[in-house]
Amino acid sequence: MKFTIEKKLWSMTLLMLIILTILGVTAYERIQMINGSLGNIIDNEMIQTEASKTMEIQVGRVGIGVLGYLLDEEPEHVERITRGINGFTESLKQYHDLCTTDKGRELGGKIKQEFDRIISLSASLVEEKKRQSGLLKLLYDDYKKMDKILNNDIHAVIKLQDPLYAKKIKASTEMEIMTNKIIKEMNGFLIFHGDSYVDGINQGKEIFISSLKIYQALDLSPGEMQRSRDMEGLFDANIQRMETIIEIEKKERADLSATILLRRSIQSILVDEVQALTARDLDTAKNNSRNDVKTTLMTVISLTLMGFILGAIGSYFISRSISIPLERLSKWADRVAARDFSIQEIKTSNDEIGHLNSCFKQMTADLQQFSDQTMNAVRNINSTSAEILAAIQQQSTSIKEQASAIQETSSTMEEIRETGAQVSERAKRVAQAAEATSSTSDMGIRAVEDTHAIMESIRVQVEQVAQNIVTLSEKTLAIGDIISTVNDIAERSNLLALNAAIEAVGAGKPGERFSVVANEMKRLADQAKESTIEVRSILNEIQNGINTSVMSTEEAVKRVETGRLKSEVAAETIKQLTDTTTQSIVAFQQIVAGTGQQQIGLDQVSLALKDIDQGTEQTASGIGQIETAVANLNELSGILKTIVEGD
Template identity: 40%
Template structure:
């Protein structure tokens, strides 16, 4: 368990720490001032005490002189001097006011005797003063001639010297005691000064350890982060003040930058991989779109060729009808004309079979177109999926992916247009297939009628009279063939228009994939730039 004082210091704010250091300095200065004032007052008291004790010698001499003057007939108030002496000694023993000026009665308040030795000397001084008073009273009671006896005067002098000797000894002892107390007070003041210096040094050390040094660590960490070095160890947080919260914030910022850098690097790598995949998919889609456009172009050419063939069939049918009319109108060539008509009918049957085969091939091509349209539809759906993935990646890329998101939306719109075009073309193809089915039926009917015309032409070899009727029927059948080929030609034109729309949609899809490829390349370059930027920060 940690001591309470460091915990208290750690919980303080910077202002609280500075305030506490200031209070400690203020208390130290106040203690020094109080000690100085106390020392001065003590010295003043000691000086007054010493002065009062020194004045006791003066009072003894004054008392002695006043008594001698009274003995010589000069009146003097020696009793008041004696009372002041006694009062001063009593105040020095127990503490109290001491008179230091006989004229103005100026008083000084003194404490009791500081030591037992001084108290003993003061009591001896009282006793000596009492003996001096008794001796002087006896001296005053002697007749004048006896007072002049040298032995008596010498006795009084010795009594006075006994009092003054004890007063001097008490004064010297008090001065020595005052000097010792002054030395002790000086030592205490020095100790207080040392304590104040130590407190100041401790305050400076605490400020350095709790504020300056952590701030230097924060500056070092900030410079390392600015240089891209995120491998720094977290700062040790040892307090809960503003500096500690600043260090904790630096640690959180370091961890956040590490996480952001790592995530950004991973995202950049994932973005590069995704862009490569999207680019490959776009290139594949572009290749498929170009193949689709080529296939549509080939189908369009084939349909145009079928239309030309149908037109040729119609022209041939008209020519055959004209020939039949000529045969029916002239009837001059007879059997030879009928044989030629039979041969022509055989040729018509062959042509009709060729037309039927062509129509069947057209039906197969139409089915192939349907499959191609399904493929285009699947490609459109894949384009929608790619555009969705691209939009997700652009959203993950943030601000830098907004251009890519625009391109992805454009691709999705083009894919939707292609899908709508394929739906329309599918409807056209379904109508075309129905028309082709009708053309197949009509062609089969034409084949049957061509066969019947051939049979009638053969019968005309024996029955020339029936030639006109057979030729007439043949002419009608060829008129039907002309009508059927006309309808077939209309259907082929519709198929050609649908294929042209498919081709235009394929061209638009190819253009969109090219734009998407360029956007993917730009996004790839952006990912590379982001990776290079993140390489500045070392984890």
Template identity: 25%
Template sequence: MTNVPVSGNDLNSMQPKPLTAPGPAPVSGGVLSRMPVGRKIMLGSLLMGSMYLAVVGGVGYLVNANLQTLNQNIQGQRMLLPSSTLMQNTQLLRLSSVNLLSGKADARDANTQQRQALGAALADLKKRAEAASQPQLVKEIQAIQTALQNFNRQVDAGAYTAVQAQARATAILNDQVIPLFGSIAQYTKLRYINPSAGGASDTSHLMEIISTMPRNMPEAGSIVSQSVRLSNAVGAKGKPIPASLQTEARLRYEASNAALQRMLSTVDASTENSAALSAQLKPTLQELKSSSTALFGEVKRGLVDSKTLNTDAATIMAALPAYNKAVFATLDNSIKALGTVLEKDKQTSQNQLIAAIVFPLLVLLLTTLLLRTIIRGITSPLRRLTEASVAMERGEVGHTLPVTTQDEIGTLTHAFNSASSQLKLNADRSAQELAESQRLQANIGEFLDVTMDIAEGDLTKKGKVTEDVLGNVVDSINLMTEELGGTLKTVQSASLSMTDGSRQMLATTEAIQGGASMTAAEASRVAQQVQQITDQVRRMAQDAQASAETARQALLASEQGQEAVTNTLEGMHNIRREVQGIAKRIKNLGDRSLEIQEIVDTISQIARQTNLLALNASIEAAGAGEAGGRFSIVADEVRKLADVSSQATGRIAGLIKNVQAEIQDVIASVEDGTREVEQGYRVAGSAGERLREIGTLTQQTAQYAEGIAASTQNQVQGIEQVDSAVQQIASIAQESRQSVEQGREAAERLEKLSEQLNTSLARFRLPA
């Protein structure tokens, strides 16, 4: 043991040093980690507010888009009323033009008024289409203007007959005026859902009426022109109606009545599903029903259901004005009701847009004020905590902060106050401990002198026991020194005894080492023999496994062959069924050929009778002289035709007999094929049975081979376990030999250590 001198500086270094607060830890992270808490809260609030504004903006966009669509709808509705006027005046123009070309004196003034009304309606329509920025509608309106102008010029020039003028005006009405309603609905987005679907709105019902009525009004109104034409063809009242005219009248009536019923059912369905529409459309609907009943009832009673004509053109025409007025009043009221509904929807959308802008702004303002209050409530206590923490870092302990909240910040403030009080107590306690440490330092100096003597080997020295903490330590060291002296005496005696024992152990380990070497050699030889046996059994196991795999392949091949035979049986069964069906159809074909033969015989008889009849007609014509000359020519032609028919039937009869003979041959061939298919089916069935037996035997063989392979594999595993055990024995023997050698080396080291221990113990002064 070396002596370690202790200086006064070393004593000072052992004094407790005052604790210093560590500097601020480096902050890791990006800009967000260096940002104040208030700004972080404000940033999060701005992100949430941005998301809120984005959602509100999306809602406002949708509401505004709906409002824009409603504005387009309203523009389309405002174009529908002039379109109704255009349609009505086009029909009136057709009637007045026909009357004008027919020579009626009062038709000129009516025709002029209708032309003016059409011009005003088209101008209004064009103006509205241009204001709505709908160039396609403008083109269609200009096309209608051009068509009507050309029509009027042809009427004024007398280039049309009354029938041609009616046809041309009807074409303009059907091809250009009526499709204008659909174009307006398309270009102004006046779309509608199926009114029969659940949740259909008033707009949907009204658009169904506006779409249905223009399409069916010409068909329903044609009852007048067709009935007038047919009544004029019959003549005066009381005359019988020819069957052909009555049939035509019935067909015309049914087509017009079907168009009328489509219009009435559409309006009825709309009024039944909406109380508001019922109040607006019921009056004109009742007028339409009563006027159509009068008009259609007159046609039905006087022309369709009567054998004699019980009406006339004047009576039918008298019912037309009331019907036309009711039809167009219903259409116009539907268009006006659509405008009311659209204006109401527009007002609702405007209110929604205002609510979508104002309400979110109010919510955002209130949220901002509340957030500002919350941020102040968080940042003010945090700022006070931060200032007090910085002062504590400078060593100014004892600060306390007022606890103004009961949340996490209040808990943190309370914890800070407790920590500050505890730090103040610790500082006072440190001052007391400093005085005690100075007294302790003096006692330690005295005790160090004693310990220096003890360190030099004098175990008879003892330290002074004081009343402080060091007294217990000195007392313990004194006791330890006494016990150490006694222990060293005992160790000295044991060291002498250990030297003798280590020599004896060294001789014993040499004998054990020789036996362990022999054991390890024998274990290695046995391990080699077991390894050879293991290799042989493993090769047997591989051969058994290959045999089992071959058996499984044979089983798989037999199963595939059995499946192929099964498929062959199914295919032959299908062939047998198809051949039987072909035989049945060919037999039916033979029966049909017999029926054809009967028809040919009938035709042949008709030809013979026709020939005889033509001969009799020729005789009668010859007896009639010159008056029967032309009839004689016809009779000759009929007789020639009968001869040709007779010759053709003869050829057909010959062909049918050939076909029947060939059909009989085919039937015989099909029956032979059916028998051969039956024979093949039985042979294939027998082959399938044999393959199933082979598959059963192969499966048993595969099972036996797999059992042998499994048993051989178990033997391999057992021998491998024996091999592993022998290897372990050899390893253990080798380890035992190594352990004996290590023990011998340890005995030698122990002998040297005991000698060194005796040498070291000789320097100590031990108590008597």
């Protein structure tokens, strides 16, 4: 059987694969076992940590719900408290199910005990708040009744019927002030929780009782006494409710403080003790995993050493069976490298090296023949490469001169293109300025038209004002006629009073009463005459003011008309300016379009010159590469000639 090098190598490889397979399977099983154990522990710890965080969140939710209900008593806060309790219960059950140590279960029981206390305090706070709200509603309703008694009943009776008005109104006013003071102090206590507000309530209570006793000590009607007793009963009931509300509020504050302390206690347990316990469990799992890793590592090292020993022994024998024949062939190759093409007989095995020996003999004979042919080819290459090198050097000089000329032309075109771009940009700016001027002119036309409309409206309004003033003047004249009539009536009344006085004197004692009436009538007639004189003087002043206003209004109408005519002239001027600006915009747009087309042409020429320049550079580069290649070829031919001829 022919045992070739390939079979030898495959045998060695198969042995190493078997060893590595055993090693890999063993390591894989151990690693899977470690990963499974550590993964389960880490998963449990992560779930426990997540459960503890969830419990912490739910405790905060319950606290927020309690605070929210204490603030506005909305039902949604009760729902938030219920969701927090349910969420905490589920998370605590999940944590308890995953606990594997007695310490963890003990912490779970402690957390549940603290949370049950929070639930109890929260329920108590909610119930007390409901009770407090009911008492506050009754309190405010009774105070409204008291206020109604004080404002509607007692005050009305005092003002209309009672001769002891001053004393009763003082007592009732004092009671009303103290009622408002007590309500104000109560609201302050509910908001700020200060003991000074309780002192204010007690002070208001004492003053109210004192004022009520003073009021009841007065001479009251049966209805007034009954109303005062009703008010006294309402006040006593409200004082008792206030005391109950204050006690409830203080208890709420104490329960709320206890709830906050319990929340902090639970959070401390969840954050410190639970996380510390989780960290200790995780450290224990890591230590166990490290021990398993060390055991696996020792197993892998032992199997690896055994594989290395077996591999080294097999490699030694296989390498000896290959290296000895190859060393003999290497010495023969050295002689061939020294141009000794004589045939050597080497004893080899019946494998690839034996076949290599046969091929070496044939190669030596072929090398002798190839050496002769190479010498002839080298001579031909030397003569041809010299001619090509001379032609290429001449072409390279011509291309460099052409590239220099193209670069100068490209620089000139670039300057022309930049100048054209500047012209185009300036034309665009001028066109934009003209468009802005046109827009401003349009705005000016609209502004002048608006001014014209406003001036016209002012003119119409001024004419209406003038008409109203004329009407007012006519009415003042009519009032003057009425005053003349009143003055005549007063003169006649004075004459009648004089005649009545004469008749009364003639009548004697029975006419004395009639004489008094006649004197009073004469006095009224005199007052009427004096009043008509004053009214006529005022009407004269009003008439003078109306005349002045009419003249001012006529002057205003003239000035408004002048302003309207000037606004029409300004509008026509701005329209002419707009037309001129529009023509300028069209001209500048044509300039911009022309410069843009010119710029496009210059860009195309510049791009074409750049392409030519790049092509020239590439051609020069290619010629340089060809020149280098020919020089290398010439050098190579010299080397081949030296090799073939031998030094």
